[in-house]
Amino acid sequence: MDYCIHGERIAKVVSRNEKNEIQFYELSSSGEYALTGSVFLDKPVLDFKFKSDDDNKGDTSNTKNSKKRTMNGDETILNGDAKESLLAVLLEDKSIVIISPLSNSIVRKINIDKSKNKAIAVVSYQNDTIWASTESQEYLLKISTNADNKISKFNVPKYTAICITKNSEVCFGTASTTDFRLEIGKLLKSKYSKVKEIDLPQEIKSVEPLCQHYFVILTLSQKVYILSTETEKLKQLECQEEVEKIQVLHLGEEKYIIGVMHQGLTIFASDGSCINSINMDQMTDQPIDHVFSLGNVPFISWQVENTLHFKAFSITQNETIELKNGTGKSLEPNNDSASVIDLPDVKKISGMDTIAILKGLHILLCEPSLDKNKVIQYTCSSIIDTEAIKQIISSLTHEQSEKLYTIISEEVAKNVNENHEASLWLQWILLLHGGALAHISSVSVKNLQNQLQSGLKIMPHLYAIKGKLELLQLQSQLRSNTSLGDDYISTTVENESILYANGEVDDTFALIQ
Incomplete structure (x- = not known):
């Protein structure tokens, strides 16, 4: 982890x-x-x-x-x-x-x-x-x-588990061939002083402080106990499955014991009574890494490859948690289309899933030889959702972003005025990793700036050409209307070399008969 x-x-x-x-x-x-x-x-x-x-x-x-x-x-x-x-x-x-x-x-x-x-x-x-x-x-x-x-x-004694409290009290899980113990002591200025030793039925895997004089213990056989260091009594907590990890969760003034299992969570009160069990609908093989609180809201976290995921859950509500994309705003691409072209009997092709893009990019950017065409396919041809692009780029390392920047900047430079999707990727690469890229000698940000500036200089000429094309289209439409009836519209141009950049036609340009 x-x-x-x-x-x-x-x-x-x-x-x-x-x-x-x-x-x-x-x-x-x-x-x-x-x-x-x-x-x-x-x-x-x-x-x-x-x-x-x-x-x-x-x-x-x-x-x-x-x-x-x-x-x-x-x-x-x-x-x-x-x-x-x-x-x-x-x-x-x-x-x-x-x-x-x-x-x-x-x-x-x-x-x-x-x-x-x-x-x-x-x-x-x-x-x-x-x-x-x-x-x-x-x-x-x-x-x-x-x-x-x-x-x-x-x-200190050789230990299998250790826990240090805020008052410098330390607990060690110790084990020999036949004996298993929890040893409690103090870390003084110059040496460790043993205070108490308590026999246990099994070897300790981990130990967590619960409250004063109480600890939560997870054994190697994946059983959970609450131990009172005053009475030296153990209370076993009933779990439906074997517990892989224990954590003490603080929510306001309350403390809860969380047993993390392969297929879910079991939640206990501080006295050991079971409050709730939560099942996991696992869409990934990755286990739960952390159980923690944020603003008195309990969360779980897990990791898929290089991406972290977080999801809130309820202490008391019985629910099934899907371990796949975390919570918050969806990372799925926006597939809504503004196209006015109707293609009947043709299936709509949706954009590539964001997680698939992320996995694919991580694999491609970690390879010694980059396949530029595949990288462009995973980026420019897959998604136009600005928020999703931002999330994907933020999960990349600076080394990966450097490789991606080299490919995307070349793609943008080919046609500064048309590559809208590539420009979105370039924008977030520079915003999130620009500081690191500026310190890399092999990356020329200045060269990209010159290319973008040269592209902006030709914009007025492109608009002029667009206006001429619109004028020619209008002429074609007016001429085509002559076949609609006896009253027809004809257009003549006294000087055919006169073309208007904004696509407008002068009043003397058209003659209605």
Whole structure:
């Protein structure tokens, strides 16, 4: 899974060769999302996580909203909104960068290569502290995001699952040959201190905090339990199917336990009572990635190839959710035609489906040798819906948009005044990816500008020719009326070389007999 969600913000990793791009999107309540900016990194990304909401309340930084792109080595001072959700990104070169989604810039870079144990995942980002797990899963790294960039290493029990709460309480799922336990402890200034150990019937796959002294546990056998750390009692939650993932959903003051299964969702109250079951009409093999809330509305998200999809659902209403195109405005092309030509007994040919266009473009633009004719077929010959074109182009990487720009700009340059469909694609490529294209030496935006300007210069001549053609058509119509009766209309031209550019006829031009 190469994206994460925090409120209305989405961070997505796009990999290309040995470099990565972090793209930021903003999600609306209707389920639509729009690209707001991106940051380029010169090292591969191992893991990334947003900073927790509650921790941002104590952050006194202020960040201005600007859309600039920076490379990994460029570090800027953090000046930002107190409620901004920063993103911690763990890189393969043993460094962590903190990225601001508002300014689309790296605000801090922390080198952790001095640590003997390589960090492989970001466990938690809260209270100006990043907790990272190591390859051996026997140590935790505590990384301060303050000016000191202090790094501490904690020796912890080898774990199969881990959860760190907001008060630095940590839970480990541990396993031996015969025993399975949940170990609870505290991460103090210099060491880990075990507080309690609770025996479990099965090995833990994941653990999530529910409320004070309560945790939700998913076992490897795909059973779900609520555990009280005070009474050490387990309560198994009844699910119709095996649960693949658990999440705790916050809606206002209420908390719900969501069991994600292959064919649906099971929703439980915080006391473990079952509230609702939702079936999934799966039109894709992709599983549900996230269950989250936006404005007290629950959403699910999933990914098909390079495209993200979102859909709202009801906690209490029994419904069937179709996993195909998400919600919000439809991405289907508008097939309404304004043509006045009637072709009886001929079936109407509709435009290519938007999802098919998107899949086809991703395949074509990732191939080493581009098939220009197929790319043009997937674009100019398929769809004229401006909103759909915008959504498709926003899902492309800058590398893919560069290839598409090269083909579309050539197509537009062939006939500046006629290629309306191609010009729509070119418009959104420049609007959404123009900043990146301007920095690519192999792409000549200036050349396109010259071609467009030369096309505009011939527009008056084209209108003049159009006027002449309209005049000739009018003459032909007047002459054809002579066969309609005795009273006929004849037209003569004293000087046949006189043609009017606007298609009008002078009063002395026609003689009515």
